Amino acid sequence: MGKELTYVETEGGPFILLPLELKKAWKGSGDDAGEDDDDEDEGEDEADESDYERAEEFLTTVGVLEVGKGEALILGEVEVTAFQPTPDGGVFIQRVFGDDPAQVQAAVDKAVSSGKWKVTKHTLDVGKGKLALFDSAFAYDEADEDEILEITLAPGSYTIETSRVKEGDVEAGLVRLRRDA
Numbered sequence: 001m002g003k004e005l006t007y008v009e010t011e012g013g014p015f016i017l018l019p020l021e022l023k024k025a026w027k028g029s030g031d032d033a034g035e036d037d038d039d040e041d042e043g044e045d046e047a048d049e050s051d052y053e054r055a056e057e058f059l060t061t062v063g064v065l066e067v068g069k070g071e072a073l074i075l076g077e078v079e080v081t082a083f084q085p086t087p088d089g090g091v092f093i094q095r096v097f098g099d100d101p102a103q104v105q106a107a108v109d110k111a112v113s114s115g116k117w118k119v120t121k122h123t124l125d126v127g128k129g130k131l132a133l134f135d136s137a138f139a140y141d142e143a144d145e146d147e148i149l150e151i152t153l154a155p156g157s158y159t160i161e162t163s164r165v166k167e168g169d170v171e172a173g174l175v176r177l178r179r180d181a
Contacts, residue, residue, distance in 0.1 A: 004101055005082035005093065008149045010135035014055045015081055017073040017092075017151070019127030023140035025068030027051045030139070055136035062160060062175055064122045073124050073160065074136065077173045081133065083151050084108060089158050089177035090151070092133070098170035107167040111174055117161040124177065129155040154179060 008015075018026055029052040054065055058076040065072055075081065079094040091112060098104045132140060133149040140148075158177040165172050 007080040007082045008147050009080045010078050011137060012078055013135060013137045014058055015075040015133055016055060016136040017131055017133045019070055020130045020132055021127050022068045022070045026139055028138040052137045062120060064124055070127050071125055075175055083149055088179045089153060092175040094173040096171040103168060103170050107165045107170040111163055111165040117163045117176060120160045120162060122160045124158045124160060126153050129153045
């Protein structure tokens with residue numbers, strides 16, 4: 001059996017995978033956006049949208065958002081999530097059911113080797129390769145330390161693929177990052 005997975009959770013919104021060099025650019029639900037809620041404001045302007053509101057566009061799915069001078073991956077499933085490195089990137093495991101670590105690992109390993117992945121329209125440039133996964137409602141510096149999963153990938157661009165595993169007592173959404181050649 002491989003290394004035990006470390007899971008993180010959100011308060012109910014999507015996760016963000018953010019290159020650490022962009023951490024000051026992500027404001028989460030932010031104190032800046034939407035503070036001028038005067039009754040005189042007739043309509044909402046997209047510029048007033050918080051980063052978190054932009055991330056919510058991807059609830060139940062995956063997507064890539066521009067953040068500062070780079071981009072971040074949004075994982076819209078709000079299930080507890082872990083990361084398993086692979087030789088060409090890694091897999092995010094968004095566990096719906098399954099408390100036995102060995103059963104979860106076996107189901108994920110089977111899914112990873114099955115080749116049954118759906119390629120999304122998204123790619124992600126991971127910047128320098130040091131990333132953090134956390135609740136998109138928070139700015140990086142405001143997120144609880146035990147709810148941040150730090151990840152290292154080789155710098156470059158990654159194709160984003162998805163899959164779903166349902167095996168025995170295990171159900172999980174999987175999001176795989178595969179390094180582009």
